[in-house]
Amino acid sequence: MDEFARCASLLASPGTEAVLRAQADSWLTAFRSEPAAWAAALGVLHGAVGGAPPEVRLQAASLLAWKAKRQLSQLQPLERQAELAEALVALVAAPASQGQLEDAAARCLCVALANLAIHCSTWTRPLDTLGEEAVPRARSSM
Numbered sequence: 805m806d807e808f809a810r811c812a813s814l815l816a817s818p819g820t821e822a823v824l825r826a827q828a829d830s831w832l833t834a835f836r837s838e839p840a841a842w843a844a845a846l847g848v849l850h851g852a853v854g855g856a857p858p859e860v861r862l863q864a865a866s867l868l869a870w871k872a873k874r875q876l877s878q879l880q881p882l883e884r885q886a887e888l889a890e891a892l893v894a895l896v897a898a899p900a901s902q903g904q905l906e907d908a909a910a911r912c913l914c915v916a917l918a919n920l921a922i923h924c925s926t927w928t929r930p931l932d933t934l935g936e937e938a939v940p941r942a943r944s945s946m
């Protein structure tokens with residue numbers, strides 16, 4: 805998780821030298837295919853309240869959206885997919901007092917949730933879950 809956060813920060817920083825930026829991008833590109841990337845991204849997002857900077861949280865949320873679309877089969881047994889859905893719903897629905905994610909990161913998590921709703925056979929009634937948890941956040945931000 806530390807290397808993920810370091811590389812995401814390097815990639816987002818305008819002052820990063822081109823060579824370091826290329827190395828960070830290569831590392832992130834290779835890492836996103838690893839099964840360990842699920843935990844690293846979730847760790848960044850769960851520790852995000854006052855922790856990782858917004859660009860690192862966005863990189864973590866983008867990674868989860870990418871993996872949920874392309875590598876959901878890495879999460880076995882299938883119950884792990886439903887656990888991921890629950891964790892993402894909790895992150896999206898977090899009240900402002902707990903430090904909501906930035907809109908861009910929240911949108912990426914919504915993309916991940918949409919892919920989980922389509923492909924995760926163990927997540928029964930995803931729309932009910934999303935309605936119960938995520939709608940209050942949307943109303944509170946209006």
